[in-house]
Amino acid sequence: MSSNKFISIEGIAKRYPQPSGGTTTTFEDLWLSMPSGEFGCIIGHSGCGKTTVLNILAGLDEPSDGTVIVDGQAISGTSLDRAVIFQSHALLPWMTVMGNIAYAVSSKWRKWDNAKVRAHAQIYIDKVGLTGSEHKRPSELSGGMKQRVGIARALSITPKIMLMDEPFSALDALTRGTLQDEVRRVTLETGQTTFMITHDVDEAMYLADKIFLMTNGPGAVLAEIVENPLPKDRSRIDLHKHPQYYALRNHIIDFLVTRSKTFTSITPNHDPRNVPVVRPAFTEAVVTGASVMPSLASATR
């Protein structure tokens, strides 16, 4: 198994029967692969089936066709190898922070005694900066803190893949920023393979190594794989100062605004097994935009 196909989605489709007969196809013949240790991000409009793709990867949903191979094995159902961070954090409200994480830890290592489980859980509580809140219940936590618990719970079972379904979309901008920093730090530290869904372009640009662009549904296709040209040591604060920033951003925005609607009709020969990989960089069009950049940068100040 080649290492650049740690996750390999092979020709999956999702179709729903309609009450009137016939079927609705959310997406068809989707191929996608990702090497170990990378951060991948699907971006697309609502209804393109990106959540379905993630749920299939998690094992919570089944494809109508095709298979998903993770680390050389076809998946069937959910697994402790694939942790999910839910959009709505999905903490169990009758358990404390410690209880929620210990529940995950004891589910993975069933023979561990209580002390060992709690010690292991504590490492991840500390990692996401919740030290001192171990005995609080989810109702006593802010939205950002709840999602930190969700992240700690996912990390605590040391999964092969971490799956995130728009994890920060319910949070305010400031909290979202800090949590993005945390996720970036933790995933870089541990070399965690991560797969995320978002509709926030800046979030994708900051976090992802590869950005998968999906066209609009129904009948959505994976149109392009965008390689992130920004350096690995990028930081959220001066992301926009990087020379490639606007090239990348404009490319994605262009896709979302116009090409996601027209892609299927203008690209009839699109081969879903060989999706073009692009690496947006300074082109002529962007160079002309470069003169605008300083004023844009100053406008954000």
Added chain:
Amino acid sequence: MITSLRVRAAVVSIAIFLAFIGVWHLATRSTGTAATMSPEYAKLMGLTANTGKSAMPGPLDVGAKLWEHLKQPFYDNGPNDKGLGIQLGYSVGRVGLGYLIAVIVAIPLGFLIGMSPLMNKALDPFIQVLKPISPLAWMPLALYTIKDSSLSAIFVIFICSVWPMLLNTAFGVAAVRKEWINVARTLEVGTFRRAFTVILPAAAPTILTGMRISIGIAWLVIVAAEMLVGGTGIGYFVWNEWNNLSITNVIIAILMIGLVGMLLDQILARFTRMVTFPE
């Protein structure tokens, strides 16, 4: 003057109570000789006729009798003369036993119905037909098959308290948030552990609400059931005192039924609060 709502409510409650006692006293007091009649006839007619006293006992009569009962709640002078405590004990015992059997049956069955859409659909017609049957309608059938009046009363309590618990458990289990189930699924938690660690705590407030409704119904039904089966219990006591024409004792029994019912409800309310979680 600023006083807390609780204090003000308590003052109003006491005022209403005193007004009620006052009206009651005035309505039932003696009003003097109602009509002139020969002494022999007056003797036959009793107090009602010759002093204008109402047949309805006044609050003082009830109070005095109540004090008598409270001084000696557990005396036993044979089948038709037992202390109020003993009679209430019999009733609470029957309710407790019938209710316990109902809990043992309803909660696992409710889990099954809530977790399996097949069983839900398959059992639905039976539940729909059995649920509206008055529990007392089962009494002759129970007496015929069980052949023991006391056990029949327990069966009637069982059959009346099983439905609210069953339906609430099934509803609570079926309504557990999908995301909590998904958490358990992604953690590869087995069916049994999932039932106990996720579904049970998530559905517990709904289940306890059903149990609270059930205990209320069971306490309502026991009085009627004991009037039918006789022998012991507060329901039998009420009927027996009616036959003795002791309205005083009937009023005391009514008061006691209310107090014990409130107590049972409060116990279940406390349990409900214990399992309720804020979100």
